[in-house]
Amino acid sequence: MNLKPETLTRIDEVITHYPEKRSGTLPLLHLIQEDVGYISDEAIEWIAAKLELQPINVYEVVTFYPMFRRKPIGRRHIRVCRTLSCALMGGYKTCSKFEQEFNTHRGEVSPDGEVTIEFVECLASCGTAPVVMVDDELHENVDEAKAKEIADQIKAEAAKRG
Numbered sequence: 001m002n003l004k005p006e007t008l009t010r011i012d013e014v015i016t017h018y019p020e021k022r023s024g025t026l027p028l029l030h031l032i033q034e035d036v037g038y039i040s041d042e043a044i045e046w047i048a049a050k051l052e053l054q055p056i057n058v059y060e061v062v063t064f065y066p067m068f069r070r071k072p073i074g075r076r077h078i079r080v081c082r083t084l085s086c087a088l089m090g091g092y093k094t095c096s097k098f099e100q101e102f103n104t105h106r107g108e109v110s111p112d113g114e115v116t117i118e119f120v121e122c123l124a125s126c127g128t129a130p131v132v133m134v135d136d137e138l139h140e141n142v143d144e145a146k147a148k149e150i151a152d153q154i155k156a157e158a159a160k161r162g
Protein backbone atom coordinates (compact mmCIF):
# COMPACT_ATOMS: atom_id res chain seq x y z
CA MET A 1 0.00 0.00 0.00
CA ASN A 2 1.33 3.35 -1.03
CA LEU A 3 -0.04 5.62 1.65
CA LYS A 4 1.18 9.08 2.60
CA PRO A 5 3.31 9.12 5.77
CA GLU A 6 0.72 11.35 7.50
CA THR A 7 -2.03 8.82 6.71
CA LEU A 8 0.07 6.03 8.22
CA THR A 9 0.65 8.13 11.34
CA ARG A 10 -3.09 8.86 11.67
CA ILE A 11 -3.92 5.18 11.18
CA ASP A 12 -1.54 4.11 13.94
CA GLU A 13 -2.98 6.77 16.20
CA VAL A 14 -6.64 5.94 15.45
CA ILE A 15 -6.12 2.26 16.29
CA THR A 16 -5.10 3.21 19.82
CA HIS A 17 -8.56 4.75 20.41
CA TYR A 18 -10.30 1.39 20.39
CA PRO A 19 -10.04 -1.39 22.96
CA GLU A 20 -10.83 -3.85 20.16
CA LYS A 21 -8.79 -3.40 17.03
CA ARG A 22 -11.65 -4.38 14.72
CA SER A 23 -13.53 -1.22 15.75
CA GLY A 24 -10.92 0.68 13.75
CA THR A 25 -12.25 -0.74 10.47
CA LEU A 26 -14.50 2.20 9.55
CA PRO A 27 -12.03 4.98 10.46
CA LEU A 28 -9.24 3.19 8.58
CA LEU A 29 -11.41 2.84 5.49
CA HIS A 30 -12.19 6.57 5.62
CA LEU A 31 -8.53 7.51 6.01
CA ILE A 32 -7.45 5.31 3.12
CA GLN A 33 -10.22 6.52 0.82
CA GLU A 34 -9.30 10.11 1.72
CA ASP A 35 -5.68 9.38 0.78
CA VAL A 36 -5.96 7.28 -2.39
CA GLY A 37 -9.54 8.00 -3.49
CA TYR A 38 -10.97 4.47 -3.29
CA ILE A 39 -10.77 1.13 -1.53
CA SER A 40 -8.84 -1.45 -3.54
CA ASP A 41 -8.60 -5.19 -2.82
CA GLU A 42 -5.06 -4.45 -1.67
CA ALA A 43 -6.41 -1.90 0.83
CA ILE A 44 -8.90 -4.43 2.18
CA GLU A 45 -6.13 -6.98 2.73
CA TRP A 46 -3.86 -4.35 4.23
CA ILE A 47 -6.51 -3.22 6.75
CA ALA A 48 -7.35 -6.82 7.62
CA ALA A 49 -3.70 -7.56 8.38
CA LYS A 50 -3.34 -4.33 10.36
CA LEU A 51 -6.43 -5.09 12.51
CA GLU A 52 -5.80 -8.85 12.75
CA LEU A 53 -9.01 -9.67 10.88
CA GLN A 54 -9.89 -11.73 7.83
CA PRO A 55 -10.24 -9.73 4.58
CA ILE A 56 -13.89 -10.80 4.39
CA ASN A 57 -14.58 -8.89 7.63
CA VAL A 58 -13.34 -5.67 6.02
CA TYR A 59 -14.97 -6.44 2.67
CA GLU A 60 -18.38 -6.76 4.36
CA VAL A 61 -18.04 -3.26 5.79
CA VAL A 62 -16.92 -1.78 2.45
CA THR A 63 -19.85 -3.26 0.57
CA PHE A 64 -22.38 -2.34 3.28
CA TYR A 65 -21.71 1.42 3.21
CA PRO A 66 -22.42 3.23 -0.06
CA MET A 67 -19.87 5.98 0.66
CA PHE A 68 -16.95 3.66 -0.04
CA ARG A 69 -15.74 3.59 -3.64
CA ARG A 70 -14.27 0.42 -5.13
CA LYS A 71 -12.88 2.11 -8.24
CA PRO A 72 -10.36 4.93 -8.71
CA ILE A 73 -11.77 8.40 -9.32
CA GLY A 74 -10.70 11.23 -11.63
CA ARG A 75 -8.04 13.77 -10.66
CA ARG A 76 -10.78 16.17 -9.52
CA HIS A 77 -13.82 15.13 -7.52
CA ILE A 78 -17.06 17.02 -8.11
CA ARG A 79 -19.78 16.34 -5.55
CA VAL A 80 -23.23 17.79 -6.18
CA CYS A 81 -25.72 17.92 -3.31
CA ARG A 82 -29.02 16.27 -4.14
CA THR A 83 -30.85 16.71 -0.84
CA LEU A 84 -34.13 18.65 -0.65
CA SER A 85 -33.06 22.32 -0.77
CA CYS A 86 -30.49 21.70 -3.47
CA ALA A 87 -32.81 19.42 -5.45
CA LEU A 88 -35.56 22.09 -5.34
CA MET A 89 -33.13 24.79 -6.44
CA GLY A 90 -31.90 22.87 -9.47
CA GLY A 91 -29.15 20.55 -8.22
CA TYR A 92 -30.08 17.87 -10.76
CA LYS A 93 -29.66 20.34 -13.63
CA THR A 94 -26.35 21.44 -12.16
CA CYS A 95 -25.18 17.84 -12.09
CA SER A 96 -26.31 17.25 -15.69
CA LYS A 97 -24.40 20.34 -16.78
CA PHE A 98 -21.19 18.97 -15.27
CA GLU A 99 -21.83 15.59 -16.92
CA GLN A 100 -22.32 17.32 -20.26
CA GLU A 101 -19.21 19.51 -19.86
CA PHE A 102 -16.99 16.54 -19.09
CA ASN A 103 -18.73 14.06 -21.36
CA THR A 104 -19.28 11.59 -18.57
CA HIS A 105 -21.89 10.08 -16.27
CA ARG A 106 -22.17 10.19 -12.51
CA GLY A 107 -19.89 7.75 -10.76
CA GLU A 108 -17.57 7.28 -13.75
CA VAL A 109 -14.18 8.77 -14.51
CA SER A 110 -14.42 11.23 -17.43
CA PRO A 111 -12.70 10.04 -20.65
CA ASP A 112 -9.79 12.47 -20.08
CA GLY A 113 -9.33 11.16 -16.51
CA GLU A 114 -9.94 14.63 -15.17
CA VAL A 115 -13.11 14.33 -13.07
CA THR A 116 -15.52 12.05 -11.29
CA ILE A 117 -18.95 13.53 -10.61
CA GLU A 118 -21.17 12.21 -7.85
CA PHE A 119 -24.32 13.10 -6.02
CA VAL A 120 -23.94 13.49 -2.26
CA GLU A 121 -26.33 14.19 0.58
CA CYS A 122 -26.68 17.54 2.36
CA LEU A 123 -23.44 19.54 2.57
CA ALA A 124 -24.83 21.73 5.36
CA SER A 125 -25.13 24.85 3.25
CA CYS A 126 -28.81 24.58 2.33
CA GLY A 127 -29.35 28.37 2.35
CA THR A 128 -27.08 28.76 -0.66
CA ALA A 129 -28.43 25.85 -2.70
CA PRO A 130 -27.53 24.32 -5.04
CA VAL A 131 -24.19 23.50 -3.50
CA VAL A 132 -21.20 21.71 -5.02
CA MET A 133 -17.87 20.59 -3.60
CA VAL A 134 -14.89 20.45 -5.95
CA ASP A 135 -12.29 18.48 -4.03
CA ASP A 136 -12.27 20.32 -0.68
CA GLU A 137 -13.71 23.59 -1.96
CA LEU A 138 -17.36 24.54 -1.45
CA HIS A 139 -19.19 26.37 -4.25
CA GLU A 140 -22.55 27.98 -3.52
CA ASN A 141 -25.55 28.91 -5.69
CA VAL A 142 -24.25 26.72 -8.49
CA ASP A 143 -26.80 27.04 -11.28
CA GLU A 144 -26.02 25.77 -14.78
CA ALA A 145 -24.14 28.95 -15.72
CA LYS A 146 -21.95 28.72 -12.64
CA ALA A 147 -21.40 25.00 -13.27
CA LYS A 148 -20.09 25.92 -16.72
CA GLU A 149 -17.73 28.50 -15.18
CA ILE A 150 -16.41 25.93 -12.70
CA ALA A 151 -16.01 23.35 -15.47
CA ASP A 152 -14.11 25.87 -17.62
CA GLN A 153 -11.80 26.61 -14.72
CA ILE A 154 -11.11 22.90 -14.14
CA LYS A 155 -10.39 22.46 -17.85
CA ALA A 156 -8.06 25.49 -17.87
CA GLU A 157 -6.15 24.13 -14.87
CA ALA A 158 -5.86 20.74 -16.59
CA ALA A 159 -4.56 22.38 -19.78
CA LYS A 160 -1.98 24.34 -17.78
CA ARG A 161 -0.80 21.13 -16.15
CA GLY A 162 -0.44 19.64 -19.63
Ligand code: FES
Pocket residue numbers: 081082083084085086087121122123124125126127129130131
Ligand atom coordinates in the same frame (compact mmCIF):
# COMPACT_ATOMS: atom_id res chain seq x y z
S1 FES B 1 -29.67 20.36 0.89
FE1 FES B 1 -27.88 20.80 -0.21
S2 FES B 1 -26.61 21.67 1.27
FE2 FES B 1 -28.32 21.03 2.40
